[in-house]
Amino acid sequence: MRDYLHDKLDKDQRKQVDEWFDSFGYGQDIEPLRDEEKVDRIHQALANRLQTHIKPPRRTTRLYGWFPKVAAAVLLMLMAAWWIWRPHERLENLQELSADLPPSFDTIRTDAGRMKRVVLPDQSVIWLNASTQIHYSSRHFEQHRELVIDHGEAFFEVTKNPDNPFIVHSGAVSTEVLGTSFNVKSYPELDYVSVHVKTGQVSVSAQNGIQLDTVAAGHGLKYHKEGKAFQADDRFAADAGSWMEGRTLLDNATFAELALVMQHRFGVTLQTRLPEASHFRYTMTILQQTPLDETMRLICDIHQTNYRRQGNEITIY
Numbered sequence: 001m002r003d004y005l006h007d008k009l010d011k012d013q014r015k016q017v018d019e020w021f022d023s024f025g026y027g028q029d030i031e032p033l034r035d036e037e038k039v040d041r042i043h044q045a046l047a048n049r050l051q052t053h054i055k056p057p058r059r060t061t062r063l064y065g066w067f068p069k070v071a072a073a074v075l076l077m078l079m080a081a082w083w084i085w086r087p088h089e090r091l092e093n094l095q096e097l098s099a100d101l102p103p104s105f106d107t108i109r110t111d112a113g114r115m116k117r118v119v120l121p122d123q124s125v126i127w128l129n130a131s132t133q134i135h136y137s138s139r140h141f142e143q144h145r146e147l148v149i150d151h152g153e154a155f156f157e158v159t160k161n162p163d164n165p166f167i168v169h170s171g172a173v174s175t176e177v178l179g180t181s182f183n184v185k186s187y188p189e190l191d192y193v194s195v196h197v198k199t200g201q202v203s204v205s206a207q208n209g210i211q212l213d214t215v216a217a218g219h220g221l222k223y224h225k226e227g228k229a230f231q232a233d234d235r236f237a238a239d240a241g242s243w244m245e246g247r248t249l250l251d252n253a254t255f256a257e258l259a260l261v262m263q264h265r266f267g268v269t270l271q272t273r274l275p276e277a278s279h280f281r282y283t284m285t286i287l288q289q290t291p292l293d294e295t296m297r298l299i300c301d302i303h304q305t306n307y308r309r310q311g312n313e314i315t316i317y
Contacts, residue, residue, distance in 0.1 A: 105137035110152070112267040115244065120147075122159050124166065127244050129153035130264035131187075153185040155241035172207045173223045180217075183240040189260050194233060196220035196240035204230075246288030253282045258299070262314070266292050272316040274305070 003009050004017050109132065110116045116128045121141045128134065132152025137144065145161070149170040158166045160179025168175045170186035173193045180200025186193045195204055201216040206223070212230050215221055220237040223230045236242070236249045248261055255277045259270040265288060280303055286295060296307050296314060307316045 105135050105139075107133065107135040107150075109133040112264050120145075122161065122164075122166075124159045125157040127155040127241065129155075129243050149184060149186050151186065151188050153183070153187070153243070155181070155183045155244060157181045172225055172228070173212075174205045174207070176203045176205070177201075181241070182215075187260060190257060191226060192222045192224050194220060194222045196233070196237040198238070198240040248286040248288075250282050250284050250286065254278075255280045255282075258282050261286060262295075266295075268292065268309075268312045268314050270314050270316070272305075274317065277316070 001017075004014065009017070108116065108118055108128065110128045110130055112130050114130055118126045118128065118134075120126065120136070121138055122145060124145075126134070126147075129152055132154060133150040134147055134152075134154060135150060136147035141147075143164075145164055145166040147168060149168060154168075156166075156168065156177075158177050158179050158181065162178050166177050166179075168184055170184050170193050171188075173184075173186070173195070175182070175184060175195055177200065180202060181198040182200075182202050183196045183198070184194070195202065195215060197215045197217050197219055199217050201214055203214050204212045204221065204223070206212055206228065212223065213221055218234065218238050220233045220240070221230045222233045235251050239247075239249060242249055248265060250258065250261065253261075255270075255272065262268055262270040265286065282299070282302060284298065284302065293309075296309075300307055300316065305316050307314055309315075
């Protein structure tokens with residue numbers, strides 16, 4: 001460790017040390033390290049404790065009794081301090097995620113069947129649906145209120161600030177608001193990105209910067225990725241974010257979209273070999289509290305099909 005800190009190792013040796021530290025889960029989201037004040041306190045505490053061992057009171061007896069313990073403590077604390085303060089590696093990881101936002105930003109994600117509430121530095125609130133990931137610069141957010149939906153669905157309650165618009169980037173679509181509540185869905189498995197507004201209004205633009213439309217409360221739109229065109233989609237706009245209450249609303253959804261909902265909500269894989277399944281459409285409400293078997297019976301009743309389940313795989317036939 002001393003040679004590592006003094007840059008005396010060759011490339012292979014440094015890689016071996018890095019891999020060892022990474023095996024402890026450095027790449028995971030670490031809650032305390034999101035807050036710069038907490039990081040400073042951790043760093044200061046480590047520094048203070050190191051000083052007590054680096055410059056201990058003068059003692060003339062029992063030197064060799066406590067020295068191994070102190071040496072071990074110093075080594076562990078140096079390792080911890082180095083592990084927290086690896087700015088070059090952290091910066092490299094952040095830059096890989098986005099070239100558009102300033103470095104040093106937070107990544108927040110949810111797993112299948114999970115939701116999460118996030119309060120941003122400007123006091124805006126985001127609700128993340130299942131299997132969603134976003135990232136944004138917490139350090140610069142109050143100056144640049146921008147974030148990226150890497151994949152998934154999120155509902156926003158934006159704090160009003162006429163002088164500083166709030167911008168959400170979601171693949172081929174960017175949504176800009178001053179203060180409102182709205183829902184954005186942008187899963188890579190879907191051939192569209194949707195925006196539905198609950199209160200206020202938003203401005204939606206394509207990736208090339210051309211404004212698509214201004215969407216008011218109670219309205220929505222879908223942007224089709226392949227055709228690079230949008231269409232009005234107002235039916236469930238008034239219920240934008242209903243998934244937060246455990247209600248997933250489907251309107252003329254394809255089998256692929258239904259399968260995506262089942263995967264994210266229940267953690268199951270829905271599949272079929274029926275040739276006509278490509279023409280199936282589903283308009284229904286899926287309730288989180290309804291047992292999976294009952295939900296599957298409702299799904300099968302729509303097109304008079306059956307299903308069988310093996311573990312987490314469900315086949316419609």
